Amino acid sequence: xxxxxxxxxxxxxxxxxxxxxxxSPRSGDLSVYWYxxxxxxxxQFLIQYYxxxxxxxxxxxERFSAQQFPxxxxxxxxxxxxxxxxxxxxxxxxxxxRENAGELFFGEGSRLxxx
Amino acid sequence: AQTVTQSQPxxxxxxxxxxxxxxxxxxxxxxxxLFWYKQPPxxxxxxxxxxxxxxxxxxxxxxxxxxxxxxxKSFSLKISDSQLGDTAMYFCAFRGGYGGSQGNLIFGKxxxxxxxx
Numbered sequence: 304x305x306x307x308x309x310x311x312x313x314x315x316x317x318x319x320x321x322x323x324x325x326x327s328p329r330s331g332d333l334s335v336y337w338y339x340x341x342x343x344x345x346x347q348f349l350i351q352y353y354x355x356x357x358x359x360x361x362x363x364x365e366r367f368s369a370q371q372f373p374x375x376x377x378x379x380x381x382x383x384x385x386x387x388x389x390x391x392x393x394x395x396x397x398x399x400x401r402e403n404a405g406e407l408f409f410g411e412g413s414r415l416x417x418x
Numbered sequence: 419a420q421t422v423t424q425s426q427p428x429x430x431x432x433x434x435x436x437x438x439x440x441x442x443x444x445x446x447x448x449x450x451x452l453f454w455y456k457q458p459p460x461x462x463x464x465x466x467x468x469x470x471x472x473x474x475x476x477x478x479x480x481x482x483x484x485x486x487x488x489x490x491k492s493f494s495l496k497i498s499d500s501q502l503g504d505t506a507m508y509f510c511a512f513r514g515g516y517g518g519s520q521g522n523l524i525f526g527k528x529x530x531x532x533x534x535x
Binding site: 336338340344345346348351359361391393395405406407409411412414 | 451453461462463465468470509513521522523524525526527528
């Protein structure tokens with residue numbers, strides 16, 4: 304158990320719809336990262352938040368948005384869904400303490416299927 | 419921009435044998451971290467091993483070890499005494515920065531490893 308919690312684990316929806324994926328980082332971690340993994344692909348970085356503020360942006364579509372709340376949980380909003388948005392969405396968090404320096408801790412992912 | 423390249427899409431190894439997975443990366447940074455993550459069929463991302471760039475000694479975790487060649491920007495993973503449970507997709511990953519200014523993880527495309535009985 305990484306300590307990162309993602310909900311829902313599975314989600315099936317239709318094209319054109321909007322969904323929200325939720326992530327609770329490990330206790331004390333200030334950074335949250337979102338990644339997208341399409342079928343048989345590597346992980347593509349979408350966006351990073353640090354203590355409520357956007358820190359870095361990757362290949363995130365304009366139809367997607369995210370935010371990190373004061374309690375440090377984060378949400379990834381996906382709108383106007385297309386078939387190609389079907390993927391496994393990972394959330395990860397990181398610490399700056401020396402003991403775990405550098406490592407990202409991943410949740411179990413949210414599997415989105417767009418029909 | 420940093421890039422990570424894994425040139426072996428698929429590999430197989432016999433149980434109890436040794437296998438080496440290759441990874442090269444490109445960066446202009448001097449401080450960074452390198453990782454190998456394992457993704458079994460459950461799709462969970464599991465950290466296998468980590469290497470800090472400033473450390474010359476290669477990291478080792480039980481049956482897993484790395485060959486870190488900083489000048490060549492190479493970071494290979496050696497799995498000794500392969501077990502059936504090692505069957506998974508293996509991702510090499512790079513993370514720039516140090517301390518409080520670390521960036522995101524950049525992943526290679528992965529190597530699918532099959533361990534055969």
